[in-house]
Amino acid sequence: MKFAVIVFPGSNCDIDMYHAIKDELGEEVEYVWHTETDLSQFDGVLIPGGFSYGDYLRCGAMANQSNIMAEVKKAAAAGKPVLGVCNGFQILTEAGLLPGALLRNRDLKFMCRTVQLKVENNNTLFTNHYEEGQVINIPIAHGEGNYYCDEETLAKLQANNQIVFTYSGDNPNGSLEDIAGIVNEQGNVLGMMPHPERAVDELVGGADGLELFKSIVKQWRENHVNN
């Protein structure tokens, strides 16, 4: 399976994302600069965290105007897995690929620590390696991760099981219904504030995030490889 890691000026988790795919999973991966105009050769798209365009105007607002975003939208429409982490999640909401928006953290502080996440829905291409209700440890590092949407959107998210991860116990940012990650209606676009790519090796404090990437590959193999 071949992944693209999209790189914007100001992305800073791109190397971790690349490492997770190449060294931990052993799959193919390439960096794709934001001015590029073709993602057709890739099977999955990863939008890493960081501060694209210095978070000028709003987080993700400027990145959403890049050439590559039209291609990310095409990939999403074609049903390819698209994962946005942290700033990547913010970009996906700005792009309208996911509903809602990310506001400043309730306490106005940048939060950087490991949190417990509950897997609310393990029936997605991103979470099939987890158990439903499983609690996993994944680091967060964000100042604007307070997920917000209107009541109508929330009701839809709940009815369609689109809430994939919630904060278990302590909610670090004040997000609605403790939401940490959601998928689109089709289930092939996931946005989440916590960083699974920073939890792929026991040597650096835990590997709970690796299962997310394994899930993507497992699903892809089931769909594309005939044994």
Place this chain on the structure above:
Amino acid sequence: MKKVKIYVTLRESILDPQGSAVKGSLTQIGYEEVQDLRIGKYLELTIGDTDRDIDTIVKEMCEKVLTNVVIEDYRFEIEEAN
């Protein structure tokens, strides 16, 4: 040439913790009459002569890029620029 002044604030339905904190300190130093305080953004655009309708293009720019209508409200004023 026109000068366009755009005012952006968080929507009424959304809590503004920064605004609440600042209101708190105004209350603390004796301005109890302040009922609410919301912090927003101010953008100023200078727009050259164009055949396009200014009102229409400013609205487009606001909805496409300058604001996020999921969380923000905006209003703007168009003035003659010197």
